[in-house]
Amino acid sequence: MTGLHATTPSGPSRAPLLRTEGLTKRYGGIVAADAIDLTIGLGEICGVIGPNGAGKSTLIGLLGGALRASAGRIHFDGQDVTALADFERARLGIGRTYQIPRPFLDMSVEENLKVAQFSLSPFAAHTLIERECDEILEQTGLADVRRLPANALPLLRRKRLEVARALALKPKLLLLDEVGAGLIESELTELIALIKAVSGPNRSIVVIEHVIRVVKECCDHLVVLNFGKKFAEGSTTSVLSDESVAAVYLGTAHSPSPAAAVAAAPQSSGATPNPESAETVLALSEVFAGYGQAKVLNGVDMTVRKGEVVAILGANGAGKTTLANTISGAIKPTHGRISIAGEDIAGLSPHQIARRGIAHCMEGRRIFTPLSVEENLLIAARSVDRGEAARRLDEVYALFPILAERRASPGASMSGGQQQMLAIGRALMSKPMLVIFDEISLGLAPVMMDRLYEALLALKAGGLTMLLIEQDVERALALADRAHVLERGKFALSGSAGAIRSDARLRHLYLGEAE
Amino acid sequence: MAGASRFAAAVAIVVVIAGLTLLPQFSGEYGVQIGFRLLIYIVLGEAWNLLAGYCGLVSLGTSSFIGIGAYVLVGVLNAADVPISITLVGSGLVAAIVAFVVSPALFRLRGLYFTVGTLALGEALRLFMINASFSGGAGGWFLNAPSPSTNALFYYAIGLLAAATIVISACTQTRFSILLRSVRDDEDAATQMGVRAFHVKLAAFIIASFLMGAAGGLQAYKLGAIEPYGMFGMQWTIDVLSLVIIGGLGLRLGPVVGAIIVIALGEYLADYPELHIAITGVILIVIVRFAPKGILGLGLQLARWLTAPRPASGALRSGAPR
Numbered sequence: 001m002t003g004l005h006a007t008t009p010s011g012p013s014r015a016p017l018l019r020t021e022g023l024t025k026r027y028g029g030i031v032a033a034d035a036i037d038l039t040i041g042l043g044e045i046c047g048v049i050g051p052n053g054a055g056k057s058t059l060i061g062l063l064g065g066a067l068r069a070s071a072g073r074i075h076f077d078g079q080d081v082t083a084l085a086d087f088e089r090a091r092l093g094i095g096r097t098y099q100i101p102r103p104f105l106d107m108s109v110e111e112n113l114k115v116a117q118f119s120l121s122p123f124a125a126h127t128l129i130e131r132e133c134d135e136i137l138e139q140t141g142l143a144d145v146r147r148l149p150a151n152a153l154p155l156l157r158r159k160r161l162e163v164a165r166a167l168a169l170k171p172k173l174l175l176l177d178e179v180g181a182g183l184i185e186s187e188l189t190e191l192i193a194l195i196k197a198v199s200g201p202n203r204s205i206v207v208i209e210h211v212i213r214v215v216k217e218c219c220d221h222l223v224v225l226n227f228g229k230k231f232a233e234g235s236t237t238s239v240l241s242d243e244s245v246a247a248v249y250l251g252t253a254h255s256p257s258p259a260a261a262v263a264a265a266p267q268s269s270g271a272t273p274n275p276e277s278a279e280t281v282l283a284l285s286e287v288f289a290g291y292g293q294a295k296v297l298n299g300v301d302m303t304v305r306k307g308e309v310v311a312i313l314g315a316n317g318a319g320k321t322t323l324a325n326t327i328s329g330a331i332k333p334t335h336g337r338i339s340i341a342g343e344d345i346a347g348l349s350p351h352q353i354a355r356r357g358i359a360h361c362m363e364g365r366r367i368f369t370p371l372s373v374e375e376n377l378l379i380a381a382r383s384v385d386r387g388e389a390a391r392r393l394d395e396v397y398a399l400f401p402i403l404a405e406r407r408a409s410p411g412a413s414m415s416g417g418q419q420q421m422l423a424i425g426r427a428l429m430s431k432p433m434l435v436i437f438d439e440i441s442l443g444l445a446p447v448m449m450d451r452l453y454e455a456l457l458a459l460k461a462g463g464l465t466m467l468l469i470e471q472d473v474e475r476a477l478a479l480a481d482r483a484h485v486l487e488r489g490k491f492a493l494s495g496s497a498g499a500i501r502s503d504a505r506l507r508h509l510y511l512g513e514a515e
Numbered sequence: 516m517a518g519a520s521r522f523a524a525a526v527a528i529v530v531v532i533a534g535l536t537l538l539p540q541f542s543g544e545y546g547v548q549i550g551f552r553l554l555i556y557i558v559l560g561e562a563w564n565l566l567a568g569y570c571g572l573v574s575l576g577t578s579s580f581i582g583i584g585a586y587v588l589v590g591v592l593n594a595a596d597v598p599i600s601i602t603l604v605g606s607g608l609v610a611a612i613v614a615f616v617v618s619p620a621l622f623r624l625r626g627l628y629f630t631v632g633t634l635a636l637g638e639a640l641r642l643f644m645i646n647a648s649f650s651g652g653a654g655g656w657f658l659n660a661p662s663p664s665t666n667a668l669f670y671y672a673i674g675l676l677a678a679a680t681i682v683i684s685a686c687t688q689t690r691f692s693i694l695l696r697s698v699r700d701d702e703d704a705a706t707q708m709g710v711r712a713f714h715v716k717l718a719a720f721i722i723a724s725f726l727m728g729a730a731g732g733l734q735a736y737k738l739g740a741i742e743p744y745g746m747f748g749m750q751w752t753i754d755v756l757s758l759v760i761i762g763g764l765g766l767r768l769g770p771v772v773g774a775i776i777v778i779a780l781g782e783y784l785a786d787y788p789e790l791h792i793a794i795t796g797v798i799l800i801v802i803v804r805f806a807p808k809g810i811l812g813l814g815l816q817l818a819r820w821l822t823a824p825r826p827a828s829g830a831l832r833s834g835a836p837r
Contacts, residue, residue, distance in 0.1 A: 064707055090709035104700035106765075107693070115697040116708040118690045169709060 016075075017042040017204045018063070018173055023072035025058050025228075032058040034228040035072065040173070040221075043201040047219035047236065048208045051249055051445040053415030055228040056208045057099060060175050063206070064096040065089040077172060091120065095171030099178045099208075099443070101158035103150035103165070110146040112161060113137070116168035132168070139197060140164040141190070155182065156316050163194065173204050180211035181443045184315050184471060192217045210445055216240065224249060249447055278305040280342070281434050281465050282327065282358075287336035289326045296322040298489035299336070304434060304467060309460055311468045311476040311497065313506075314486035320469045321363055323486065324438045327467070328360035329353040341433065355383075357433030361440060363469075365423045369412035373403055376411050376422055380429035389429075396425035399455050417448035424455065428464075436467045441475065453479060477501045521688065528680055535673050539666045547665045551737065553778050554672035555730050558679045559755045560762065560770025562726035565683055567756075568765030569692065570719040571699030576633030577755045579640045580610040580724045582747035584731030586650060589741055592660045599663075599671065603732045610728025611721045618717050625702070634752075641747035655742030662739045671733055679726050686722065687767055695719060699765075757799055763809030772811045 018040040025033040033055045040046050048056050061067035063074065065086030073082045081089055095116075104112050113133050117124070137143040140160045145153060150161060159179050166174055180191055188211060195218045199205055209215050215222065215236065222239040224232040226248050232239055239245055282304040290296040296319045304310050314320050325331045327338060329350035338345050340356045354360070359380070368376050377396060381389045397404035400421040406414065414422060420440055427435050437456070441449040453475050460466065460479065470476035477483060483500040485493035493505055500506055535554075539547050559577065566572040584606035591602050617636060624632045644650050663671075686692060697705040698712050706712050735741045754777065762773020777795070784791035806813045 066703060066707065085706070086703075087706040087709050087711050090707055096707055098704065102701050102704045104697050104704070106700055107696055111693050111696070114690070114693050115705060115710060118693055119705075119709040119711070122690055165708060 015042055016040060017044075017077055019075040020063075021073045021075075023059075023062055023074060024070045025055075025062055025067055026070045031228050033062060036225075036228075036230050038223065038230075040204050040206065042172075042204055043199070044221060045195070045199055045205045045207060045219050047215040047222045048206060048225060049210070049212075049215060049222065049249060049445075050225035050231065051415075052417040052443075052448055054225040054231075056225055057177060058228070059225070060096055060177050060206070060208060063173075064094055064175055066096075087119075090116075090169055093170065093172035094175065095166035095169040095173070096175040097159075097162035097166050097177050097179060099181070101155070101162045103153070103158055103161050105151040106149060108147050108149055109137070109142055109153070109161060109164075112150055112165055113168040116165055120169065136164050136167050140167070140194065154317060156187065160194075163198075167198060172202065173206070174198065175206045175208075177208050178210065178443060179207075180209050180214045182316065182439070182471060183211070187316065188213055210443060212240070212446065249445055278307055280304070281306050281308075281340065282467070283337075283339045284327070285337045287326060287333045287338060289322060289331050289333040291331075295334075296489050297326060297333070300486075300489070300491065302484060302491070304465060306433075306465055307463050308482065309466045309468060309480045311470060311480035311483040312486055313470065313473055313476060313483060313500075318486040319489040320486055321438055322489075324360060324363075324436045324467070324469055327353075327436060328358055354430065357430075359427040359430050359432035359435045361423050361427040361435060361437045363438040363442065365416075365419045367411040367414070367419045367422055367426075370410060372408050372410055373414070373422055374407040377403075377426055377429050380426045381431075392429050392431065396428055399428075399458065400425055417444050417451070420444060420448075420452060421455075424452070428459075434465045434467060436469070438469045439471060441470065441472050449475065473506070525684075532673060532677055532680070535676075536670065539669060544665055547669050549778065549782065551665070551669050551672050553774055554669070554676050555734055556754070556758060556774040556778060557771050558672075558675055558726055558730045559751070560759050560774050561679050561683045562723040562730075563755045564759045564764065564766075564770050565686055565695075565719055566723045568759065568769065569687055569695040569699060570716060571702075572716060572720065573630045574633040574720075574723075575630055575752050575756070576636045577727055578747050578749060578751040579633075579637040580614065580727035581731030581734065581751050582637075582640060582644065582743065583610045583613055584728030585735035585741045585746040586644070586656070587728070588732035588735045589656045589658050592658060592736075593656070599736065600674070603671070603675070603729045603736075606732030607725035607729035610731070611725040614720050614724035615717070618720055621720075622713060622716055637747060637749070637752065641743050644743035644747060650743070653742060653744070655740065655746075658736070658739045658741075663736060668733070668737050671736075675726075675729055675733060678729075682722060682726070683767075686719070691715075691718075757795060759809075761798060761802055761809055763811035764807070766808060766811050766815075769809050769811050773809065776810065 016039045018038065020036055020038045023033055023036040023038070024031065036055075036059065038046075048059060050056055058067065062069050065081075065084060065088070069082060073080060075081070076089070076092060076094065079092070081092065081094075084092070104115065107115075110133060113136060114129065117129050117132065121129075134143070137146055140163055142157065142160055142164055145157065150158065153161060163176065163179060166176075176195070180188055183191060192214055195205065195207065195214070199218075205218075207215060207218055219236050222232075222234065222236045223230060224239060224245050231248060232242060232245050234242075280303050282302075284300050284302045287300045288295065288297055300323060302310070312320050312323060322331060326333055329345070329348060329352070333346075340353070340358060343356070345353055345356065348356075368379070371379070374393070377393060378389060381392055384392075397407075402418055403421055403425055406418070411419065411422065424437070424440065427437075440452055444452070449472065456466070456468075456479055468476055468480055477497045477500060480497045482495065483497050484491045485500065485506060487493075493500060493503060495503070535550070538550050542550070559581070563574065563577060566574050587606045587609045588602050591597055591605055592599075597605075621629060621632050621636070645653050650656065686695065694705075694710055694715050697708070697710055698715050702712050731746065735746065738745075758773035758777040759770050760773070761776055762771065763769025780795065780798075781791060784794065802809055808815075
């Protein structure tokens with residue numbers, strides 16, 4: 001434990017709304033939450049941070065009632081709620097969101113909110129229900145899509161719907177589970193404003209978040225979890241400046257120069273073997289693609305040469321993942337030409353494209369959860385003989401030693417960061433010509449992002465050609481040779497990583513100030 | 516707007532049901548027989564659609580409640596001189612009570628496991644009735660009361676349909692429908708929003724079982740002789756499931772459309788039983804693959820597409836700039 005623990009929180013001067021004593025959750029031999037004592041005052045916004053697998057989501061589950069505590073007690077609003085079922089706690093005023101949004105897909109946005117409203121007060125007057133519903137939709141920016149089915153919403157809006165639904169419970173305690181993951185700066189600004197708007201003297205909020213900016217700007221009070229235990233606690237500024245917290249969680253992300261570790265590593269533009277003369281691995285010309293009537297890509301031209309790292313940046317909804325899916329064949333372009341090493345891939349199915357040397361490390365990891373780590377890896381190397389497969393396994397294990405340690409564990413038992421390592425390892429197992437990395441840092445602790453980017457840097461030094469799709473601009477630009485900024489399905493900005501970094505337009509595009 | 520269309524729908528239903536009462540005047544014995552079967556199938560389909568389509572409880576226990584209703588009706592009528600309408604309510608009540616009793620065990624199972632659990636319930640009841648002595652074993656029971664006229668049966672069936680329409684509408688056209696569908700879409704998320712999922716599922720299960728029991732009772736009244744293989748047979752379960760899927764799972768009028776199609780198909784292919792089964796199977800496969808909301812869903816989609824040739828929903832799916 002850190003010294004910070006002794007200088008404990010200034011603590012809430014107001015009456016505590018929530019108090020846990022020795023809250024513990026065991027899964028067989030694994031202790032996911034270990035004797036956590038937590039006190040949250042009425043009207044307080046408390047942040048919970050910690051590495052992946054530290055037990056943050058377990059804590060939300062325990063507080064919300066989805067999980068039964070193995071030991072310990074939970075007091076909420078002057079009542080012992082440890083034995084209460086999840087719906088009873090919801091009715092007492094504990095509202096939660098899910099990290100991966102779980103809207104009622106076949107119901108409209110409005111109906112999603114009314115589930116909470118009708119379950120609380122089935123006989124409330126129609127006008128009252130409608131007014132409350134309007135207010136919440138207005139506040140969360142969903143008013144224009146109220147009649148659309150939830151399955152028509154993109155991820156960002158589904159996250160807002162999660163918050164809106166929880167608000168419909170009129171909660172005294174709001175549990176927000178990583179609502180900031182995957183958002184760009186301008187969207188984070190909106191999110192922070194939303195969190196502040198829904199807070200109030202009669203509502204406490206627990207924010208679980210990897211995006212440090214959200215925690216820094218919203219929370220009065222911060223708790224750090226590590227290996228299921230409370231590692232540190234205190235005022236936000238004191239916790240964030242604590243060195244032991246930086247060691248287990250923040251990594252370099254919070255140091256003065258965000259990309260210091262990656263940038264400091266041996267890397268110079270000269271390291272790339274003269275990109276102009278190297279052979280072209282991937283070429284796109286005038287590519288248009290989309291879903292049904294929605295055009296997402298509107299004429300993308302791009303070349304990737306051997307040994308090059310190309311970053312694709314852009315806001316949510318700009319078309320980054322669609323671009324990745326179009327290259328790997330999951331989406332057919334409606335117009336334009338894509339070629340791999342000079343061969344046109346029109347009409348090829350995804351597995352045929354994969355055989356031509358394109359590996360796609362998909363957004364959201366897509367691990368085969370019932371399979372073991374080693375089986376997950378070997379799936380990508382089915383066509384080679386056993387000796388070669390073993391050699392490739394060794395390479396992946398050398399890159400990520402934790403995978404070797406856990407080679408027999410099922411994919412489902414791995415933490416988010418380990419799963420992402422596995423996804424990267426799996427993409428490498430086919431000895432691809434080009435790997436597309438789609439949002440590998442999404443939802444990961446800063447210290448874990450450092451580790452992944454160190455691995456990518458090692459891969460780059462080994463001559464791997466990469467297409468990097470990333471939300472974290474600093475990290476992406478520190479690694480890439482060239483970058484493109486995608487905006488509304490077209491490249492708004494292209495150039496060398498250094499040039500892009502110093503381009504004022506990047507900032508504008510990202511902060512949402514464009515035009 | 517919603518109120519007006521709801522009123523129009525209610526008027527339409529009343530007109531259709533009133534019109535049905537005139538059927539015996541125009542059609543012969545055959546038409547009334549078919550009409551009776553159609554009405555029973557619609558009631559069963561609506562009950563099953565409430566469970567599977569609205570609440571996500573895919574049950575294969577339909578035959579259990581039909582069988583219970585049938586045995587209750589014959590047992591009561593043989594023992595005492597009770598009016599048929601009261602006996603039918605009794606059939607429904609006993610089925611509902613059985614549903615209530617088995618619900619704590621069944622609701623511990625989720626998804627596919629629930630489905631297998633209900634299947635086991637049906638089979639267990641069938642085997643019990645075959646081997647029990649009080650129920651006449653495999654031979655079953657004969658109804659001692661005089662057999663009713665075809666027209667009388669038809670009017671009872673209309674009454675049952677009217678009652679089913681009111682009850683199902685009360686579940687699916689009100690605030691309760693939102694709670695039902697939230698449990699269907701994601702039970703865990705629903706409970707986190709304060710929904711008492713167990714109570715919601717129990718309500719749907721009891722209502723559906725009541726209707727199935729009453730329909731089973733009426734069917735037994737028509738047959739005059741019942742035995743466990745027929746009344747507790749899988750055929751009921753399969754027929755009801757296929758008619759709802761063909762018509763449109765989770766749509767209010769899906770079972771009506773499905774029942775009409777299934778019965779019409781059965782009549783046209785009555786002389787070719789093998790072909791009938793094969794064609795029904797092919798239709799089911801095609802529907803499940805290409806029209807998850809059944810024939811009615813397909814029709815509604817077509818109508819929407821015709822009336823609004825340029826839907827804007829696609830643009831929103833792209834995650835276009837907010």
